[in-house]
Amino acid sequence: MKKYLLLVMVTLAGLTGCKKSDTSSNFDATAQAAADDAKIKAYIQTNNINATRDDSGVYYQVISPGSGAYPTASSSVSVNYTGKLLDGTVFDSNSLNNYALSGLIKGWQYGIPHINVGGRILLIIPSGLGYGNTAQGKIPANSVLVFTIDLLGFK
Numbered sequence: 001m002k003k004y005l006l007l008v009m010v011t012l013a014g015l016t017g018c019k020k021s022d023t024s025s026n027f028d029a030t031a032q033a034a035a036d037d038a039k040i041k042a043y044i045q046t047n048n049i050n051a052t053r054d055d056s057g058v059y060y061q062v063i064s065p066g067s068g069a070y071p072t073a074s075s076s077v078s079v080n081y082t083g084k085l086l087d088g089t090v091f092d093s094n095s096l097n098n099y100a101l102s103g104l105i106k107g108w109q110y111g112i113p114h115i116n117v118g119g120r121i122l123l124i125i126p127s128g129l130g131y132g133n134t135a136q137g138k139i140p141a142n143s144v145l146v147f148t149i150d151l152l153g154f155k
Contacts, residue, residue: 027133033057036126036144043086043124043144051124056110059124063148066119071154073109076100078152083145091138098155105130107145115151123147 040059044051051059071077082093101109107125115121125145127133135141 058107058110061122063120066116068116075154077154080150082148120150
């Protein structure tokens with residue numbers, strides 16, 4: 001009987017000691033979105049960028065429009081891209097070939113349909129439409145992302 005009582009007490013102590021700390025409940029998405037928007041506006045002004053804000057909150061500048069049809073969120077795209085943080089740190093530069101746009105970050109899903117094949121676009125993406133409040137490799141949590149993307153093709 002003492003063994004069972006001890007086992008129950010140890011189990012209860014273990015369960016109460018494993019209480020998960022939930023920092024996401026302290027995260028204020030509205031405040032983060034406002035902070036991101038202020039950072040983006042300052043970046044645009046400092047770098048003399050003529051950007052447009054779409055309804056999603058992504059800022060974009062069509063550098064070269066390309067020609068033909070526009071991709072949609074259900075398209076598969078082929079692109080060359082460079083991704084940077086606002087401080088200019090490059091975190092990625094690569095190509096994607098025939099990749100489902102729906103499988104990429106929301107900022108790309110909203111931004112890439114603003115250009116045609118052969119076009120180049122600058123996307124400035126608030127953290128909520130990027131990786132949010134989760135760090136990803138070289139990208140810190142709550143980072144505004146800046147991408148230069150060449151749309152090579154889509155299906």
